[in-house]
Structure formats: structure tokens, C-alpha cells
Amino acid sequence: MTWLHRWLVDLFNALAAAYYRRKYGAAARQLGRSPHEGERERRAFVIIEIDGLAYEYLRKALRAGAMPYLARLLLNRNLRLARWHCGLPSTTPASQAGILYGNNWDIPGFRWYDKATGESIMCKMPGVVRAIQERIAAGRAGLLRGGSSYTNMFDGDARLSLFTLSALGRHRVFENVRGLGFLILFGLGPVRLIRVLGLSLWAWLLYVVKRFVAWIRSGPRRSKFTFWGPMLEIWNNIIFREVTTFSVMLDIYRGMPAIYAAYTGYDEIAHHFGADSREALRALRGIDKQIRQIDRIRQLYTQRQYDLYILSDHGMTASLPFHWAYGQTLEQFLAEHTGQEIESSGGPGDSEGLPEARAQFLLDEIRGLEERPHRPLPAHLLRATRERLEARLLAEALDGEWDLSRRSSIAVRNSGSLSHVYFDVASHPMDLSEVALLYPSLLGALIAHEGIGLVAGRDGEEVVLAGRHGTLRIGSELRLDGKNPLDGLSEPAWAAAQVARVARFPHAGDLILLGAWDGERVISFEEQVASHGGLGGSQTWPFLAYPPGAGFGGRGIENSEEVYTRLLRIYGDYQ
Numbered sequence: 001m002t003w004l005h006r007w008l009v010d011l012f013n014a015l016a017a018a019y020y021r022r023k024y025g026a027a028a029r030q031l032g033r034s035p036h037e038g039e040r041e042r043r044a045f046v047i048i049e050i051d052g053l054a055y056e057y058l059r060k061a062l063r064a065g066a067m068p069y070l071a072r073l074l075l076n077r078n079l080r081l082a083r084w085h086c087g088l089p090s091t092t093p094a095s096q097a098g099i100l101y102g103n104n105w106d107i108p109g110f111r112w113y114d115k116a117t118g119e120s121i122m123c124k125m126p127g128v129v130r131a132i133q134e135r136i137a138a139g140r141a142g143l144l145r146g147g148s149s150y151t152n153m154f155d156g157d158a159r160l161s162l163f164t165l166s167a168l169g170r171h172r173v174f175e176n177v178r179g180l181g182f183l184i185l186f187g188l189g190p191v192r193l194i195r196v197l198g199l200s201l202w203a204w205l206l207y208v209v210k211r212f213v214a215w216i217r218s219g220p221r222r223s224k225f226t227f228w229g230p231m232l233e234i235w236n237n238i239i240f241r242e243v244t245t246f247s248v249m250l251d252i253y254r255g256m257p258a259i260y261a262a263y264t265g266y267d268e269i270a271h272h273f274g275a276d277s278r279e280a281l282r283a284l285r286g287i288d289k290q291i292r293q294i295d296r297i298r299q300l301y302t303q304r305q306y307d308l309y310i311l312s313d314h315g316m317t318a319s320l321p322f323h324w325a326y327g328q329t330l331e332q333f334l335a336e337h338t339g340q341e342i343e344s345s346g347g348p349g350d351s352e353g354l355p356e357a358r359a360q361f362l363l364d365e366i367r368g369l370e371e372r373p374h375r376p377l378p379a380h381l382l383r384a385t386r387e388r389l390e391a392r393l394l395a396e397a398l399d400g401e402w403d404l405s406r407r408s409s410i411a412v413r414n415s416g417s418l419s420h421v422y423f424d425v426a427s428h429p430m431d432l433s434e435v436a437l438l439y440p441s442l443l444g445a446l447i448a449h450e451g452i453g454l455v456a457g458r459d460g461e462e463v464v465l466a467g468r469h470g471t472l473r474i475g476s477e478l479r480l481d482g483k484n485p486l487d488g489l490s491e492p493a494w495a496a497a498q499v500a501r502v503a504r505f506p507h508a509g510d511l512i513l514l515g516a517w518d519g520e521r522v523i524s525f526e527e528q529v530a531s532h533g534g535l536g537g538s539q540t541w542p543f544l545a546y547p548p549g550a551g552f553g554g555r556g557i558e559n560s561e562e563v564y565t566r567l568l569r570i571y572g573d574y575q
Helices: 002-031 037-041 055-063 068-075 092-101 126-136 178-187 190-218 231-254 265-273 278-300 322-326 330-338 356-371 379-393 432-438 442-448 492-503 561-574
Strands: 044-050 080-083 111-114 119-122 148-150 160-162 258-263 306-311 317-321 410-415 418-423 452-459 462-467 470-474 478-482 511-515 522-524 543-546
Touching: 044 231, 044 278, 044 561, 055 068, 055 080, 055 278, 068 278, 068 543, 092 126, 092 561, 111 410, 111 418, 119 410, 148 231, 160 231, 231 258, 231 278, 265 278, 278 306, 317 322, 322 522, 330 410, 330 442, 432 442, 432 452, 442 452, 442 462, 452 492, 452 522, 462 492, 470 492, 492 511, 511 522
Parallel strands: 044 258, 044 306, 148 160, 148 258, 317 522
Antiparallel strands: 080 543, 111 119, 306 543, 410 418, 418 511, 452 462, 452 511, 462 470, 470 478
């Protein structure tokens, strides 16, 4: 019986291999490009990224049976599972830049602001992402050189990039229409095309049923129906997913040396429904099926050996939006405590200058605060503010270092539970003492707010991390006044180093705010029930499943840049 079972398995695999050879061989011939034959002797890799899936929530999905194929790979020890630190900010731009180029310096979030040019940076625009890639890639070899990139933010110097933001708008996105050829070949496959149409129709019908139930329960005034309501889910979770899988399978047949494909549907759904919601688990079931298809052709088509990696770029933490918890947005709170209407484009303030009488008034007020037993700000910040005012204000600020007509121009850029605040009154990165001087009540209000876990900024050569019960100063040495503001996190020392690194980015905010973490949920500055970007919970703990014999080693990764270093050490000779 054992012999018969083995014979049947071998027969099935042979038939499957013949089927794939006929199907994908024809497609590869139509595309008309394959690597040099000599390259096929070198080992290649496929990386599948599940955007936003934290190690913790992967474990929950495996226990719930939502990813049976990945569970089998882990159970059979085809892959080993590890969790790793993606670094701060815990966002896709920073993490993918680290993985694909080994460089995520000066990517302070998903959104930030350039004080020098007044430009708002948001990593959804192809031109913006392309400019970031040109900067981080300078003098570096992309991880995917000679390979393929699908549904990514950066292309890693891939020869073929499809649905990759940094490549959109360039002639190489279709590489002499080969990228478009992938789409045409996909459309000519009747089985896969029928499945996409069927799944799309099913998703739309589910949306109709849910909206109808909501209409019955709450009435037509509170329930809105639009034809385009489920289109984002259909686009991300069905169309992109299926085209990406088809393209990866075809590339394996063609023997491409490096393949990186991201599945983004889970991240979008988790933000709105929760990281372990039914909707999120349904998205993971669909991705697990794609993994099974890719791994199947990897095992059956053996003309080139591929190592399989499955990872996430960052995690996700259950969150409570700041607006829901406190009845106002962060921007409204800042406006209340600066006395300004926050404008990202700038505008005239309420004063054309700062006369000596006002300077003397501020000095008197600061001295009074220093003498109070219960100070609204840490003593060193008050002292630094007073000294700066005494030594510099009249000599330098009045001589044009600050443009006080732009005192009301304050830009706030949120990335989940991380926020950067910029003050356009100065073009240079401002110290905390300067902020305290211009907006005397702001820092104390931010530090005292229960929804803000940390206020970080610069003070000369030091980075200052201030919380409600203490302040940590990071410079040539560490100085702690009171309780460590990062003690509520699982690894305070690692977190302190990450915050200090981001604070030294040229485009970091004058103030860096992190949402409070209570051990279960983090405060998010966007309206998301699960978020990432800052610290607290599993948002900085993605997962990595790697082949045990490849020499990768999943432990000890402190930042996504180290993933690049390890992969390049193993596969760098193909470039």
C-alpha cells in the first residue's frame, strides 16, 4: 500500500508538472524573455509579503485555521517562523526601503512635511515614491536587480515592475510592453479570469446584503449604498491578488533570479475592521491560497531551485482613534493650545514682531514657572527655554532667524499612532526650547494629555523624550529625570534608540508624538481600529518565515535594513 500511495503521488506530480509546463511555457515564450542559461545554476528566491500582518495575529490566524497551507509548511518544517523588529516608523515605506535597499534613513513616516520647500510628502504618489527611491538607492544595489517586483512601493532595481509605485509613469513599467503582456496573458486564461469575475461578483453581493441588513436595522438615513462601495476590496483582494500570483508563477517558470510580491489587502481591511476580524481572516484565507499555488509550481518546476520566504513589512496594533476618545482631532487640540488656526500652507500670524516688552514678559513668566513646586514642564526644559530666550532671542530671532508672520503655519502629518508636527516659523529643525518659547502652553498640554504617550524632540545635540512622569535625554550619555517614559513598552532600550534615530532625521517633525499604549490598545491619530506607525503592541513585530537550510537566521533583527543585509549575503552573487 505504501508503494501504491507513493506511485500515485509521483504520477499526480508528473501530470501537474506537465500541465504547468504547457500552460506557463507557452506564456513564457510569448513574453520572449528569460535569464541567461548560466544563471539557472544559481539559487534564486521568492519573497511573498503580507502587508501589515503582525507575528501575533499570524499566530491567531494559524490557530483559527485561516491559513492551512502556511500552517502545513511550518508544521512540516519546510519553513521556520520568527518575529523581528521592523524599526520605527513601523510603516511600509520605511520597512520596504530597508528590505529592498538596506537604507531607510530619513523616511520618518507614511506622511511628512518638507519645511524648506513647503511640500507635503505622502507615500501614495508615484512621483514622490520614485524620488525617495532615487535618494535611498544612491550607490546601493537593489535586492531585486535582474528580477521582478509586484505590487510594491519600491522596485528594488527589478527588471520588471508591475503595480509598483516607484515604477509607475516610467517607460520601464511595461518594459517594451512586457508588463502589459502579463496582463494580457492573464486575461487570456479562462479559468483564472472566470474565478476573478466570480469572486468579484460574490464580494459585491456580500456588500449588498450587508448594506441591506444595515438599512433594515438603522433606516435609510443612516445607511448609504453606493455601487462603488466594495470596489477597493475587489481591486486589492481579488484583482491585484490574482494578477500578482499569476505573474509570480510565470516568473518561476521563466527562472527569474529574484521575485518579490506584496499582498496588500489584509492591511487595508485590518485598519477598518480589526486585525483579527472576520473580514481580515477572510483576506488571509485568500492569500494562503495564493501561497499554495506559488509554492506548488516552485516545487514542481525544478529547472531552477527557489527558496521561499514569507514575511510582513510591519505589524498592527488594536487602536482607538484620538478623535473618538477625546472628542477632537489632534489638529484641533494643537490649535487650542497654540492659539492658532492650523494651516498646512501657512498664513499671516497675529504679530509682526516680538518687541522687547513681550520678551521681558515671557522671561518673567518662565522664571515664575521655574519657582513653582508643581511645574507644567520638566525643569530642564524650562531652564533651557529661559537661557535660550536670554542668550539668543533678542540677538538672533529679532534679526530674522524666525519669521514670526508664519507663527500660525503649523503642519501636522499623521501616520497611524505616530505624528510629526512642524512649525513654519523657522526653516530649520526647531529645538524643544524654541517651541516652548513660541508656544508656552503647548508642550505642557501635550505631555499631560493621557492620549499622548510620548513627546520627543531635539535640544541641541540631545534628543529629549518626555512623558507624564519623567524625561529621558539621549546624547553622548543617557540622563533620566523621573520615570522612564518608555517603561510601558516591552523593550524600552530598543524603543529609545529608535525614537532617537527618527528624531535625528532631517525631515522629522519639530515635535514627534506617539499615541499612548495601555497594554491593549494604542491611540491612533487616524480613524483606524487597528493601526501602525509608532510604538506599542505588535505594530513593530512583523513575522518572517524562512527556509531552514538557507543560512538566513531569523533572530536578532532590529531594523528592516538587516533583512536586506542577510539576503544579500546569501543571494548577492546573482547580481
